[in-house]
Amino acid sequence: MSKVNIKQLAKELNLSISTVSRALRDSYEISADTKKKVFALAKQLNYQPNPNASGLRGQKTKTIAVVIPEMVNDFFSLVIGGIEKVTQEQGYYLLFYFTHGDYELEVSFINTLANGRVDGVLLSMSRENNDNSHLLELTKNGIPLVLFDRVSDNLDSVKVTSDNYESAVTATRHLIDAGCKKIAYLQVHKNISIGKIRMNGYLDALQGSTQQHPLIVECSNENEETFETIEKMLVEERPDGIFASVEKLAVICYRVCEKINLRIPRDIKIISFSNLQTASLLNPSLTTITQPAFDMGEAAAKELLNIINKKSKSASKDKHVILKSLLMKRKSTSI
Amino acid sequence: MSKVNIKQLAKELNLSISTVSRALRDSYEISADTKKKVFALAKQLNYQPNPNASGLRGQKTKTIAVVIPEMVNDFFSLVIGGIEKVTQEQGYYLLFYFTHGDYELEVSFINTLANGRVDGVLLSMSRENNDNSHLLELTKNGIPLVLFDRVSDNLDSVKVTSDNYESAVTATRHLIDAGCKKIAYLQVHKNISIGKIRMNGYLDALQGSTQQHPLIVECSNENEETFETIEKMLVEERPDGIFASVEKLAVICYRVCEKINLRIPRDIKIISFSNLQTASLLNPSLTTITQPAFDMGEAAAKELLNIINKKSKSASKDKHVILKSLLMKRKSTSI
DNA sequence: CTGTTAGCGCGTTCAG
DNA sequence: CTGAACGCGCTAACAG
Numbered sequence: 041m042s043k044v045n046i047k048q049l050a051k052e053l054n055l056s057i058s059t060v061s062r063a064l065r066d067s068y069e070i071s072a073d074t075k076k077k078v079f080a081l082a083k084q085l086n087y088q089p090n091p092n093a094s095g096l097r098g099q100k101t102k103t104i105a106v107v108i109p110e111m112v113n114d115f116f117s118l119v120i121g122g123i124e125k126v127t128q129e130q131g132y133y134l135l136f137y138f139t140h141g142d143y144e145l146e147v148s149f150i151n152t153l154a155n156g157r158v159d160g161v162l163l164s165m166s167r168e169n170n171d172n173s174h175l176l177e178l179t180k181n182g183i184p185l186v187l188f189d190r191v192s193d194n195l196d197s198v199k200v201t202s203d204n205y206e207s208a209v210t211a212t213r214h215l216i217d218a219g220c221k222k223i224a225y226l227q228v229h230k231n232i233s234i235g236k237i238r239m240n241g242y243l244d245a246l247q248g249s250t251q252q253h254p255l256i257v258e259c260s261n262e263n264e265e266t267f268e269t270i271e272k273m274l275v276e277e278r279p280d281g282i283f284a285s286v287e288k289l290a291v292i293c294y295r296v297c298e299k300i301n302l303r304i305p306r307d308i309k310i311i312s313f314s315n316l317q318t319a320s321l322l323n324p325s326l327t328t329i330t331q332p333a334f335d336m337g338e339a340a341a342k343e344l345l346n347i348i349n350k351k352s353k354s355a356s357k358d359k360h361v362i363l364k365s366l367l368m369k370r371k372s373t374s375i
Numbered sequence: 376m377s378k379v380n381i382k383q384l385a386k387e388l389n390l391s392i393s394t395v396s397r398a399l400r401d402s403y404e405i406s407a408d409t410k411k412k413v414f415a416l417a418k419q420l421n422y423q424p425n426p427n428a429s430g431l432r433g434q435k436t437k438t439i440a441v442v443i444p445e446m447v448n449d450f451f452s453l454v455i456g457g458i459e460k461v462t463q464e465q466g467y468y469l470l471f472y473f474t475h476g477d478y479e480l481e482v483s484f485i486n487t488l489a490n491g492r493v494d495g496v497l498l499s500m501s502r503e504n505n506d507n508s509h510l511l512e513l514t515k516n517g518i519p520l521v522l523f524d525r526v527s528d529n530l531d532s533v534k535v536t537s538d539n540y541e542s543a544v545t546a547t548r549h550l551i552d553a554g555c556k557k558i559a560y561l562q563v564h565k566n567i568s569i570g571k572i573r574m575n576g577y578l579d580a581l582q583g584s585t586q587q588h589p590l591i592v593e594c595s596n597e598n599e600e601t602f603e604t605i606e607k608m609l610v611e612e613r614p615d616g617i618f619a620s621v622e623k624l625a626v627i628c629y630r631v632c633e634k635i636n637l638r639i640p641r642d643i644k645i646i647s648f649s650n651l652q653t654a655s656l657l658n659p660s661l662t663t664i665t666q667p668a669f670d671m672g673e674a675a676a677k678e679l680l681n682i683i684n685k686k687s688k689s690a691s692k693d694k695h696v697i698l699k700s701l702l703m704k705r706k707s708t709s710i
Numbered sequence: 711c712t713g714t715t716a717g718c719g720c721g722t723t724c725a726g
Numbered sequence: 727c728t729g730a731a732c733g734c735g736c737t738a739a740c741a742g
Binding site (some may be wrong): 430 | 735736
């Protein structure tokens with residue numbers, strides 16, 4: 041344990057502890073000469089202020105918590121990239137927690153944060169439309185909270201999302217414009233709001249432009265089951281367009297098409313909410329509605345740091361930042 | 376700021392601070408009755424011990440740092456899953472840091488950790504064969520370190536890796552057994568040790584089994600450039616087998632084959648180091664050597680917690696855990 | 711079984 | 727310009 045603290049610096053330099061402390065914080069009441077000496081020794085010994093001590097004293101830790109459902113997921117990986125870029129610039133540390141979509145875990149972790157472990161929290165909810173009292177409690181304890189992607193309307197924290205409704209409309213119109221006469225919508229998590237919002241975009245786009253009837257296919261989290269559901273639907277209904285609400289469904293759909301010899305995009309056109317990474321691996325590559333994941337991370341982190349630093353709680357309450365998604369066509373795709 | 380602390384609990388219950396503290400820690404010298412009362416109130420008020428205070432006092436934070444090159448990468452995502460599983464069970468927090476392969480960033484972050492911010496560090500190195508003095512300094516300060524995946528031989532910390540050499544041999548033999556007469560090896564990062572080790576496996580397997588000459592293709596980080604390099608090689612050399620040292624190269628290779636009408640696996644067979652996620656998206660799906668990423672995370676975290684809890688520094692010094700990779704063939708692949 | 715006290719390292723008052 | 731002293735919240739040693 042050769043850890044260096046202020047005391048040792050003081051002894052070494054024949055100064056008092058408080059002088060050293062002040063010098064390190066570049067206080068105006070310390071002579072340039074003394075400061076120079078202190079800085080030199082601090083650097084030489086790699087002095088690092090004890091974060092527990094300063095956290096205890098000043099009630100700030102330069103740490104923010106990031107609570108997300110999971111990590112093995114390109115979307116959240118990209119979001120984290122954005123968060124990290126912003127926070128790193130300002131010297132913040134990142135405490136991560138993965139809820140695996142488990143509400144109980146989210147609650148217990150958030151409760152754990154009540155007492156000065158972090159300066160703020162970035163959260164994408166594990167489930168929605170639930171009891172949010174743990175989050176209310178958190179903000180009541182003076183810890184700022186910013187929600188992103190999976191947010192809840194009955195919380196007046198700052199929110200950052202992408203334009204799920206508008207982009208679902210865009211995606212559906214894209215299929216219509218490409219000549220599709222019967223467009224199926226592949227749906228999961230029908231009870232989470234982001235799912236509903238996307239579906240509404242699909243429904244409204246259909247209604248607005250043509251006489252098409254909606255064809256909504258409820259899928260599950262079980263890949264095998266979903267495969268069969270989709271296969272059955274394709275055979276029986278013979279749609280010529282597919283709009284997948286999440287990437288995984290599009291991938292399964294590709295597999296089904298292979299099996300039953302439907303050629304993409306000639307026989308059937310597919311579009312999906314998805315990120316960039318995996319979409320271009322498919323053949324032909326998948327046209328997607330891509331959320332600005334990195335930007336979302338950046339935006340959420342910036343909002344949070346604003347609240348933390350400027351304490352402008354009142355100004356930004358109930359603010360909702362909405363980022364624009366992109367329709368992405370890739371080479372070798374012609375839909 | 377309505378944060379609850381021990382003092383408030385004590386006042387509310389007409390007990391002394393230390394009695395409450397002991398009750399919360401379930402000390403044997405507190406009556407069952409008192410404990411019950413304390414627990415009840417603590418739960419009611421959602422009392423959470425201030426981590427800065429206990430960290431300052433006891434020199435432990437229940438936090439470990441995870442330092443990795445990047446996040447947008449299935450391999451590290453999976454590793455983190457393993458780390459998280461183990462640490463969550465024991466109530467540890469995870470502080471993340473991404474070096475983006477930048478050695479300077481790694482150094483500055485590690486230095487920051489010298490003074491009681493975390494109880495231990497899990498690290499996958501940003502670069503290798505460099506000056507490791509920052510890591511030595513860290514362990515000298517009494518903070519345990521476990522290296523995984525990208526490790527350095529001139530550090531006597533515990534290391535966890537997968538069997539890169541053996542699995543490269545296996546992969547090469549697999550192509551040979553499948554009848555390949557001319558196998559090319561796609562290489563990047565020739566100067567990092569993990570790259571060298573894999574290449575040696577390829578070279579030795581070739582030498583051991585047949586009269587084949589090695590065909591090593593140096594690729595860059597530039598996708599466009601690499602695409603052209605591989606295309607040129609395929610046209611000029613006409614190999615019937617490809618061993619890609621990283622997944623991205625295999626993907627590019629697929630694209631090149633499409634362009635110049637080489638059918639996989641009939642004309643050319645491809646195998647690659649890769650994880651599971653993206654490999655099955657390709658068509659035909661890619662046969663891979665898959666590192667046990669999740670297991671690696673688990674193993675590394677377990678080793679670290681062992682050191683932290685048992686303080687068995689001496690016993691585990693210079694230990695090297697090597698996990699076995701898996702050769703994975705997937706449906707619709709016939710090589 | 712319970713209360714009193716001291717100190718972890720730092721930053722900020724209050725004195726010079 | 728510098729030093730002494732206090733307290734952030736918690737735990738452990740020392741009483742009783």
